[in-house]
Structure formats: structure tokens, C-alpha cells
Amino acid sequence: MFSFILRRLGLLIPTFFGITLLTFSLIRLIPGDPIEVMVGERSLDPQMHAAALHRLGLDKPLYLQYIDYVVNLAHGHLGDSLITRVDVWTEFTTLFPATLELAICAMIFAVVLGLLAGIVAAIKRGSLFDHGVMGLSLTGFSMPIFWWGLILIMFFSVRLGWTPVAGRIDLAFDIPPRTGFMLIDTWLASSRDPSLSGAFVDALKHLILPTIVLGTIPLAVIARMTRSSMLEVLREDYVRTARAKGLSPSRVIFIHALRNALIPVLTVIGLQVGVLMGGAVLTETIFSWPGIGKWLIDAIQRRDYPVVQNGILLVATLVILVNFVVDILYGVANPRIRHAK
Amino acid sequence: MSLLEISNLSVQFGSEARPFNAVEGLDLSVDQGEVVGIVGESGSGKSVTMMAMMGLLEGQGRIVADQLRFDGKDLLKISARDRRKIIGKDISMIFQDPMTALNPSYTVGYQIMEVLKEHQGLRGAALKQRALELMEMVEIPAAAQRLSSYPHQLSGGMSQRVAIAMAIACKPKLLIADEPTTALDVTIQAQIMELLVSLQKSQNMALILITHDLAVVAEVAQRLAVMYAGQVAELGAVPDIFRRPFHPYTEALLSSIPEHSKGARRLNTLPGIVPGHYDRPVGCLLSPRCPYVQERCRLERPALTVDGASGVRCHFPLSAKEVK
Ligand SMILES: Nc1ncnc2c1ncn2[C@@H]1O[C@H](COP(=O)(O)OP(=O)(O)OP(=O)(O)O)[C@@H](O)[C@H]1O
Ligand SMILES: [Mg+2]
Numbered sequence: 001m002f003s004f005i006l007r008r009l010g011l012l013i014p015t016f017f018g019i020t021l022l023t024f025s026l027i028r029l030i031p032g033d034p035i036e037v038m039v040g041e042r043s044l045d046p047q048m049h050a051a052a053l054h055r056l057g058l059d060k061p062l063y064l065q066y067i068d069y070v071v072n073l074a075h076g077h078l079g080d081s082l083i084t085r086v087d088v089w090t091e092f093t094t095l096f097p098a099t100l101e102l103a104i105c106a107m108i109f110a111v112v113l114g115l116l117a118g119i120v121a122a123i124k125r126g127s128l129f130d131h132g133v134m135g136l137s138l139t140g141f142s143m144p145i146f147w148w149g150l151i152l153i154m155f156f157s158v159r160l161g162w163t164p165v166a167g168r169i170d171l172a173f174d175i176p177p178r179t180g181f182m183l184i185d186t187w188l189a190s191s192r193d194p195s196l197s198g199a200f201v202d203a204l205k206h207l208i209l210p211t212i213v214l215g216t217i218p219l220a221v222i223a224r225m226t227r228s229s230m231l232e233v234l235r236e237d238y239v240r241t242a243r244a245k246g247l248s249p250s251r252v253i254f255i256h257a258l259r260n261a262l263i264p265v266l267t268v269i270g271l272q273v274g275v276l277m278g279g280a281v282l283t284e285t286i287f288s289w290p291g292i293g294k295w296l297i298d299a300i301q302r303r304d305y306p307v308v309q310n311g312i313l314l315v316a317t318l319v320i321l322v323n324f325v326v327d328i329l330y331g332v333a334n335p336r337i338r339h340a341k
Numbered sequence: 342m343s344l345l346e347i348s349n350l351s352v353q354f355g356s357e358a359r360p361f362n363a364v365e366g367l368d369l370s371v372d373q374g375e376v377v378g379i380v381g382e383s384g385s386g387k388s389v390t391m392m393a394m395m396g397l398l399e400g401q402g403r404i405v406a407d408q409l410r411f412d413g414k415d416l417l418k419i420s421a422r423d424r425r426k427i428i429g430k431d432i433s434m435i436f437q438d439p440m441t442a443l444n445p446s447y448t449v450g451y452q453i454m455e456v457l458k459e460h461q462g463l464r465g466a467a468l469k470q471r472a473l474e475l476m477e478m479v480e481i482p483a484a485a486q487r488l489s490s491y492p493h494q495l496s497g498g499m500s501q502r503v504a505i506a507m508a509i510a511c512k513p514k515l516l517i518a519d520e521p522t523t524a525l526d527v528t529i530q531a532q533i534m535e536l537l538v539s540l541q542k543s544q545n546m547a548l549i550l551i552t553h554d555l556a557v558v559a560e561v562a563q564r565l566a567v568m569y570a571g572q573v574a575e576l577g578a579v580p581d582i583f584r585r586p587f588h589p590y591t592e593a594l595l596s597s598i599p600e601h602s603k604g605a606r607r608l609n610t611l612p613g614i615v616p617g618h619y620d621r622p623v624g625c626l627l628s629p630r631c632p633y634v635q636e637r638c639r640l641e642r643p644a645l646t647v648d649g650a651s652g653v654r655c656h657f658p659l660s661a662k663e664v665k
Pocket of ligand 1 (some may be wrong): 354355363382383384386387388389390401580621
């Protein structure tokens, strides 16, 4: 187990180099530079342009810029945003809770519903419910996030007026940021200030549609995986043994079958973290959600090199870490792996 | 009264539109403390019969029977919940492949203790103590350490011992062993058989032993049921059947054991195969393969004619003079 962890850690170093190289070159492949974008339509004096680039160190040869970048990284310097002058780490940490809150909600939504639907579909194999789940999950899996988000907004927000269209909270509420998680902050605020008592519900309403939009693809994937894994496990001899012991059906399903069926599902759930991060970019854009996704999109539009490079690096690190943790959990859940050398 | 009394059991699989009978009109009884062997070719319905009784075919097969009486209760008439109080406690079963029969995610101890908790409500130290006792009863070395082993750390023979420990945990009145040694090494087979027989004696439980090994039946069983294509072909006391089989199929089976085939005048095995699910003959199920087949056999299906403790399903049972 220990050597397994070491081996996995060893793989991380080349992965990190790959990511830095990729983000560094991709953002520079987009035509235009930060100065041009900042100045916009107004004509730009070539001399001033060159001076500005020089100030930012962007006039050096690319390989030198890359070396500078990596050396800075190695010292733990993520750099400042070219636009706001705030350092990338600070921006990231202030915006990240919004993304995390959305991602957690979407994950809970996807895991809870996905597991339930998958289990029931497997138990009631061939039933109307089973066919329904399979059909819907195929649809959900192939749903373009942008289109799906707009449909939901049109119907629930515009037509029915049940949910707000954008943002995390109504502007009427002035919520002091304490944890960065709107649900927790509104909860804390309303317990102190009775005039904010509606804030929690309002924050919840703002979360519903983005959660559904972001969670749909993981939900579909998890439901399908749970179903097929469950079907496979239900045919196993040890499930028959469990039933031959006279155990209740729920014990057979949840203790004996599910425990084993979850092992492959766990990996799939881990992989969904990456999907979720990608989906968050689109979802945050649709719902004007002030998180990392929207931040990165804005940064790309402004050619804010340090933000794009290091923002993506931070997100990638996070995804890798989560997958790493999932791999370890996988070992914990599966005695055969835990005992392997 | 018998401990187990199965009358006219049929198990049907397949769609409603195209059903087939894996078991048809099966009668079998087992007395307290008795060892009954069941033999028959692959697919003859031995396992399905036992699974139907255990309620393990739920959602798969349609089961009908005049009665499926165990210990005074008709298992088909009681609720699933009440049946589960009997299954795993008074009737328990061990299966062919011990390597897949245990749950890979739980320790051996957990899986044994689970039965004790469920049926006897044991908890705490008493629970652990009893599990240990069971591990020792099935002769697992270093039993205390083995309790925390996972199934993949055990050999096939050890796993089968664990499965046996689980099965006898609540002192069952009836143990069903479905080819308990088939998947094991030859050297281990004898040890497991020996263990089963000694437990059967010491616990005074009835044992239904499904096997392909007639030599084992001759050694340990008091009675034998020979199954063919979902029916009982012949039924009787072991010495009687071995000395004088009445059914041509039994005769063929017996002559396929090496020591019996010595000096046998006829083929040791029947030509042909068991009829498929959907092309069962109208007459006797053995008629296409039977060396003694007559016109009546092809037209009319024989019933099981019972004479005391023995029975045969044949229009023209082999008479004493035919077998030397
Ligand atoms: N769940 C099921 N669904 C459909 N058909 C089944 C099912 N279980 C068993 N059968 C069929 O019922 C017949 C009897 O099977 P069974 O397992 O009882 O045979 P068996 O006598 O135990 O054979 P073996 O010696 O190979 O174990 C087989 O033809 C099998 O295909
Ligand atoms: Mg079988």
C-alpha cells in the first residue's frame, strides 16, 4: 500500500510539467497579447506597446519566459494578475469557494440520485423504471450543458418564475463573506440579523438550477455504472450465499451486493471530479456564477497569462489530488488491492 | 413423519410465452438425521430443486408443488419473512465453488458471525466465542487468526470449511451440500467429505448430498435419488439400488463406475444426450436413449411408482433376473 502511494506520487511530477507546458503554450497560441486586449479599439503606439511588454517580461524569447515561469513556480510564486494586480493565489482562494460549493452540491445531487436510480434499476431489471432510467441517462449524458442550462432557465426562471436567473444571492441581501460558502454564510448571517432571515432560502434557490445543470452528466454516468456494476454483482455466488443465510433482502443488497458494486463506481465518481471542473466553466458562465470557471474564461479573454496558466494549474492539481485520494479509497474498499504488494 | 417432504414440485423457467420445466413432478422425502444422495447428469435439475426449496429462485423461476413441507411447515405457504427465519438456520446449504461463495469484501469472521447475529441474536463476546468454536469444529488451523482473514487469503479447501462453518452455525436440521467437493483438489475432496460426514453424525442432522460421485454415495448415503431431465427416475435405499437398479438410467449410471462395469455386458454409458428444454419427448424422457425402449415408452410418460421406500419411473423396470 505504501509503495503504491509512492509510485502514484512519482507519476505526479511529469504530469505537472506537462500541464505547465500545455497552458503556457496554448494561451500564447491565441492571437493578441494582454496589452492589445487592454487597450482595445483605441490605437496603440508601437513604442508604448513594446515598453509595456518589456515591463511585463513578455518581450523575452519564449523559452526564457517558460523557464522564468517554472522557476517562479518552484519558489511558490504564482504571480499577479496582469489586469487586477492582485496575486493569483488570493484571487483563486476568494473565488474558489463559490465553485466548490456548486461542485459539492452537484456531486451530492449526482451521487445520491445516481446510486439510487442505478440500484433500483438493477433490482427491477427490465421494468419500466429500468428502461426509463437507462433512456434518461443516455439523454442526460449527451446533453450539451449550454443548451440544457438555457432550457432550464427559460422554463423554471422565466416562464414559471420559480428560480432566479443568475448569481449566488439576491443583491438585496448584504451577506458578509465568512466561509465563502453562501449557504453557510447566509445561515450564519440570518442567525445574527433577523432581517436576513430569507437569505438562506434565497441562496438555496440560486443553487438549484446550476446544481442540476452541472450534475446532470455525472448523474447519468453514475446511474449507468451503478446499474451495470450492481447487475454483475447480483449474479455472484456470494450474493446467493448471503440469501441462503436467510438475510433480509435489504441486507443482501446493501451490505453484500452494494459494497462490492461500489468499487468500480467509486473510480467513476473520482473521474467525474474532472468532468465537474470542466462543466463548471460553462455552468458558471451561463448562470453568472462568480467562481473559478468564470474567472478563467474572463482571464482567457483578457490574455491574463498568469491567471490562465496558474489558475488552470491549480484546478488540475485539485483534480489530480482528488483522483489520488479516490485511488487510495479504492484500495481501502477492496481488500484484494489493499493486500497486494 | 419425515423432516422434509417434497411432493410434486415443478420449477419453470423461461418467458410466459415459452416456458420450460427444469424440474417436473418431483417427489422426495428426507428423514431426521438421514443422508440422502442425489445424482444425475448435468442439467437434470438437482441444484434447481434445492434452490427452489431454499427460496433462492425468487424472481427467476415459477415454483409449484403440492407441498414443500419442512419440519411441519409448508415452505410455499409461509411468508418470505417467515421462510427466512428457517433458511440459514434450520436448513442451510453449501455450494460447489467455495472460492466465489464467500463475499470478498468481508472477513471470514464477519461472515460467520453474521449468521449467528441474524438467527440467534448473539452479540459481543459470546458471538466471537461461538464463531471461534465453529472454526475449530471445521478444523481450520489457527482459527483465531483466521477469523480476520479475507476470503482471497484462503485456499479452496479452507474456504469450503468456512462455508461449512457458516452453514452449521445454527445447528441446522438439514444441510444441503451441492457438489461440495467438485471444485477442489482430489486430495482435499476426501478431507472435506470426511468432515461433512463426521459433522452430520455428531450434529445428527439430515444431509442431502448432491454429487456426481457414486462411490461417495455408496459410502455415506442411506438413500439415493437418481434424477433425469428434471424428474426422479429412481429412488431407494442405497444398498438395494446398487445391488439391483430398476431403472435403465440408474443401471447405466452404475455401470459407468469402474468397479461396477467390470463384466458388464452392456455399454457403460448411454448414447445420446439429455433432451433439450423445448424438445422433451411425449413419452418417457429417457425413451430416445433407452436400450430397452418399447412402443409404449414413446407414447406414454411413466409415473413414479412407489413401493414402500423405493420408487421407479419406468413402464418396464428391469426385473431381477436381467441383472446378474
Ligand atoms: N436461473 C435459471 N434460469 C433459467 N434456467 C435455469 C436457471 N437455473 C437453472 N436453469 C436450468 O435448469 C436446468 C437444471 O439446472 P440445474 O442447475 O438444477 O442442474 P444440475 O442438475 O444441478 O446440474 P449440474 O450437475 O451441472 O450442477 C438446466 O438446464 C439449467 O439450464
Ligand atoms: Mg448443480
